[in-house]
Amino acid sequence: MARKTAIKVANLTHTVTSNTGDLTILKGINMEILESESVAIVGSSGSGKSTLLGLLAGLDVNTSGDIHLYDEHFSSQTEETRALIRGQYVGFVFQSFHLLPSLQAIENVMLPAELKGDKQARQKAEVLLEKVGLSHRLTHYPNQLSGGEQQRVAIARAFASNPKILFADEPTGNLDEENGKLIVELLFDLNRSQGTTLVMVTHDNGLAKMCDRQLVMSSGQLTEQSL
Amino acid sequence: MSFTFRLMLRDIRSGDLLTLLLALVISVGTVTSIGLFIDRLQLSFEQESANLLAADRLVRSDDAIDTSWIEQASKQDLQFAERTSFTTMMFANNALQLSQLSAVTDDYPLKGAYLVDEALFGTGQAFTGTPEPGTVWVSSRLASLLNITLGDAVEVGDVTLTVSKFLVRDPGSTTSSFAISPRAVMNMADLAATNVIIPGSRVRYSLLLAGDRENLTQYEEWLLPQLQEGQRWRTPTQKGDRIGDTIGRAESFLLLAGTLAVVMSGVAMALASARFVKRHLMQVAILKTLGATPALLGKVFLQQLVALFIVGALVGLGTGWLIQEAIASLLSSLMSTALPAPSVSSLWLGTATGLISMLVFCLPLMSHLIKISPLSVLQPNAKIEFNGVVIYIIGFIGMYALMCLYTKGFLLPSIMTIAIAGIALLVASIGWIAFKLGRSLTSGATSGWQIGLASLYRRLVPNLFQLLVFTLIIMLTLILVGVKSSLIADWQQQLPEDAPNHYLFNVQANQIESINEKTQALGVEQSDWFPMVRGRVVVANDVTIESMYPDGRGEPELYDRELNLTWSDSIGEGNELVEGDFSAEGLSVEQRAATEAGLEMGDVLTLNIGGNRVTLPITSIRKVDWGSMQPNFYLILPKSVLEDYPANFVSSWYVSDSNAQNFYQTMANFPTVSILNVGDVLEQVQTIIGQLSKAIQLVLLCILSAGALVLLASVRSTLEERLEEGALLRVLGARGALVRQALLVEFGALGFFAGLIAAVGAEACLYGLQVFVFKAEANFHPLLWLLGPGIGVMVITTIGLVASRTVLKVPPMLLLRDLS
Structure with a gap:
């Protein structure tokens, strides 16, 4: 059976206004990512890869073109609806972890389920934290955890809402090699076991190669190539 | 438990919500405590002053008191008593004397007490109660004029009464103007039988009321529309009288203090x-x-804010209540009477302050908060797009509205708002120039001085904002200190220890020398004598007063009654020439009376003096200090006009307590002379001033503590950046001393400039307040210019260093990790 299209992008252009005038960051991007596929977006700094990730995840509104997440037409929705779609389809892992400093590890992981009103949030979070090897750190605050541990909590949080698509922005960027490796293994394991589509922005060619496909951003344009 | 509350509980644990809650509690608590305290003081003043009126409220009428008024008072649950005063002949031992007689019901006085004595010309003891039916209390002067003593019979109309006490002071009459006839008081039960009141008699009927303030207010609202000509409603403190003015000013101060508390909140x-x-x-x-x-x-x-408001308001109200209880109990040992309990209705003020503060300060910021783009997570340096101007404008309007609500007026809030806006401009320009100059004078980062000055410029906008907050708090403090000092100094100056406490009047020219001699022998210091002739203004600028005010409504005081006129070669003590020439052959008019009657220099008045008409132009206008306790006059005429009329003389004297008995006995030799003892009024004023001064200092202390808390909050709000910088410097190998020096320079400079600009603002504000609010003379306050920068440097540097001590104690690694 043919796999469904998870993300479909057509003629995506994005322009921002800066002090020096309008700046076009993305220029007519077309792409399609299939369900359960893992895709790496690579490119030099300032090439527009983070902007693309933000638009794909509905964190910002594109200037022109269309983005579809499954059957949802992202680019024409209000922030209210986009948030609902994110809650339904999307999970995130960030370079700087972005755990809420005022919440314990378990509470951070519970958040996505709680937002959906899930009464089993705590039990699910416990299971996920156990999967990432942090069952002994449930009630620790982010500043009491190491970088690697924080990123593992972030991954547990990302999978807490059973996302169909996981966006990862430089997930190993702030970690040492050993921790980075651990995180990557965890990410791909969970990705496979849950059948999640993975879209990852990275500088790390080794990491990019682990994905099914690699897309290269250069001066706001996208080319597909094998590394 | 809902998601909102789970999130809120977690936020509380992290301390962020607690900071907001604390600010709200401080806000509601300060305003509540000051509001409640002011309310209690007002009640207390009212009660003290009520002793002078013999009641909380009084209705005076030329006709008998309407029975419906009494019924209504009874319905309104008010205590009431009646007093009927009139002038009548009293007979005894074949002598007769015109007397000022009051008939009172058994409950009289509702407040205060009679001062009576068993001995002739005694100084008197307080006595609660009224003359029994069949008896009368007579003043010593009346007793000596009629040659009677205790137990003797006196006839009043068809009734014979027995003298049972000598009357020294009637609690309801101390503030009344000179009564020519000697006084006596009898029981109301005997009045009808005397048959002395007949149609056409000049009688003053008074209904005295006492009770709960709200009931009194309701009664007032019910009665006022029914009052006719010749009927007046009186409260214990009236504008224009000494106690009323003193309390009025104190209330203005407390109101100002409260307003400043609102701003700080x-x-x-x-x-x-x-x-x-x-x-x-x-x-x-x-x-x-x-x-x-x-x-x-x-x-x-929104749910968090509502919950925060409910908790904050409740805790704030509770804290406010406790604080004012603490102030009151601190003050209780200093006060002569116990403070009355505060009224619960004053709690709304703190609640409203909290609510408005949240609406104008929290809500706009929160509404911006939820607009933040989720993209910020990918762009950590992205900043939230604030429309700062709108937020400041909303905050400013909110603050103004709060002040208006609090002061129930626009003048004080307007002065404050203009001053704050001016200060903001001044802070922005002076701060910008100073910080930029500081930066350009230093380059490199080798000393704490350079790092400190560079920091000021690098964080220009936050530092300017912080400078504004510091300046405002210091300015508000300086204003309070300035107002407090000048207010108290003004009061003390107003009432010297030896202010005259007795008036002698009804004195004939041939008695003056003898009185002077006898009193000099007693060691009582001699005073000036002023001749007094009665006269009435009948025409002003060719228009008769009768035609100007046909029904007497709205008639200025200068026209509506017979005045005491005098002549004098020199402008007397407590008088100040405002306009014209005092020695000219014309009228000298008191400024306030002239303004009320719309009179100016050159206007012409015609007076009826003893049946003769005298027409004179106004040749001078005087300002009179009515607090000087000297005999003062609305109109002073040229000697040439008045000297041929028969005159009485008046004079004011200071008689010490130890001399009082001898003085009264000496004056018994002059039975026709009237003595008015105003010592009780003066004492009352001095007591009130003493209490007010203490109360004001406590309120000031309370506000200063709130100010210090706000300063601390302000330092804390920018602490993270400073800590991060300090930690980085230490990572780079800077010694603790260098970091400390840099912080010292930064906070010290902020404190110095804040104090300096605050002194400018405070001086300007004090000018506005003194001239427009306190109606006093403006003066310069050199102390503020020392205090401002001094307080600024010391307090802000101390708070800054204490708040930043973690940077010097905690390992930099831990600090950086916490901050990230």
Whole structure:
């Protein structure tokens, strides 16, 4: 059976206004990512890869073109609806972890389920934290955890809402090699076991190669190539 | 438990919500405590002054008191008593004397007490109660004029009464003007039988009322529309009388203090809200990436604010109540009477302050918070797009509205708002120039001085804002200190220890020398004598007063009664020439009376003096200090006009307590001379002033503590950046001393400039307050110019260094990790 299209992008252009005038960051991007596929977006700094990730995840509104997440037409929705779609389809892992400093590890992981009103949030979070090897750190605050541990909590949080698509922005960027490796293994394991589509922005060619496909951003344009 | 409350509990644990809650509690607590305290003081003044009126309220009428008024008083649950005063002949031992007689009901006086004595010309003891039916109390002067003593019979109309006491003071008459006839008081039960009141008699009927303030207010609202000509409603403190003015000024001060507390509370709320929003920016962006919709977030924050308000307001009200109880109990040992309990209805003020503060400071910031783009999580340096101007304008309007609500007027809030706006401009320009100059004078980062000065310029906008907050708090403090000092100094100056406490009047020219001799022998210091001739203004600028005010309504005091006129070669003590020439052959008019009657220099008045008409132009206008306790006059005429009329003389004397008995006995030799003892009134004023001064100092202390808390909050709000910089410097190998020096320079400079600009602002504000609010003369306050920068440097540097001590104690690694 043919796999469904998870993300479909057509003629995506994005322009921002800066002090020096309008700046076009993305220029007519077309792409399609299939369900359960893992895709790496690579490119030099300032090439527009983070902007693309933000638009794909509905964190910002594109200037022109269309983005579809499954059957949802992202680019024409209000922030209210986009948030609902994110809650339904999307999970995130960030370079700087972005755990809420005022919440314990378990509470951070519970958040996505709680937002959906899930009464089993705590039990699910416990299971996920156990999967990432942090069952002994449930009630620790982010500043009491190491970088690697924080990123593992972030991954547990990302999978807490059973996302169909996981966006990862430089997930190993702030970690040492050993921790980075651990995180990557965890990410791909969970990705496979849950059948999640993975879209990852990275500088790390080794990491990019682990994905099914690699897309290269250069001066706001996208080319597909094998590394 | 809902998501909102779970999130809120977690926020409370982290301390962010607690900071906001603390600001709200300080805000509500300060305003509540001051509001309640002022309310209690007002009640207390009212009660003290009520002793002078013999009641909380009084209705005076030329006709008998309407029975419906009494019925209504009874319905309104008010205590009441009646007094009927009239002038009548009293007979005894074949002598007769025109007397001022009062008939009172058994409950009279409702407040205060009679001063009576068993000995002739005694100084008197307080006595609660009234003359029994069949008896009369007579003043010593009346007794000596009629040659009677205790137990003797006196006839009043068809009734014979027995003298049972000598009357020294009637509690309801101390503030009344000179009564020519000697006084006596009898029981109301005997009045009808005397048959002395017949149609056409000049009688003054009074209904005295006492009771709960709200009931009194309701009664007042019911009665006032029914009052006719010749009927007056009186409260214990009236504008224009000495106690009323003193209390009025104190109330203005307390109101000002309260208003400043409101402003400080606003600043505290704004700071705490800004900190809360800043610390929640990333949290909201993350929640959005996790699928939280703006609507959900809006609901969450709104619910949090509502819960915060309920808890903050309740705790604030409770704290406020406790603080004012503490102030009151501190003050109780200093006060002569116990403070009455505060009224619960004053609690609304604190609640309203909290609510408005949240609406204008928290809500706009929160609404911006939920607008943050979730994209911020990918762009950590992205800043929230604030429409700062709108937020400041909303805050400013809110603050103004709060002050108006608090003061129930626009003048004080307007002065304060203009001053604050001016200060903001001054801070922006002076701060910008000073910080830039500091930066350009130093380059490199080898000493604490250079790092400190460079920091000031690098964080220009936050530092300017902080400078503004510091300046405002110091300025408000200086204003209070300035107003307090000049107010208290003014009061003390107004009432010297030896202010005259007795008036002698009804004195004939041939008695003056003899009185002077006898009193000099007693060691009582001699005073000036003023001749007094009665006269009435009948025509002003060719228009008769009768035609100007046909029904007497709105008639100025200068026209509506017979006046005491005098002549004098020199402008007397307590008088100041405002316009014209005092020695000219014309009228000298008191400024306030002239203004009320719309008279100016050159206007011509015709007076009826003993049946003769005298027409004179106004040749001078005088300002009179009515507090000087000297005999003062609305109109002073040229000697040439008055000297041929028969005159009585009046004079004011200071008689010490130890001399009083001898003085009275000496004056018994002059039975026709009237003595008015105003010592009780003066004592009352001095007591009130003493209490007020102490109360004001306590309120000041309370506000200063709130100010210090706000300063601390302000330093804390920018602490993270400073800590981060300090930690980095230490990582780079800087010694603790260098970091400390840099912080010292930064906070010291902020404190110095804040204090300096605050002194400028305070001086300007004090000018406005003294001239427009306190109606006093403006003066320069050199002390403020020392205090301002002094307080600024010391307090802010201390608070800054104490708040930043972690940077010097905690390992830099831990600090950096915490901050990230």
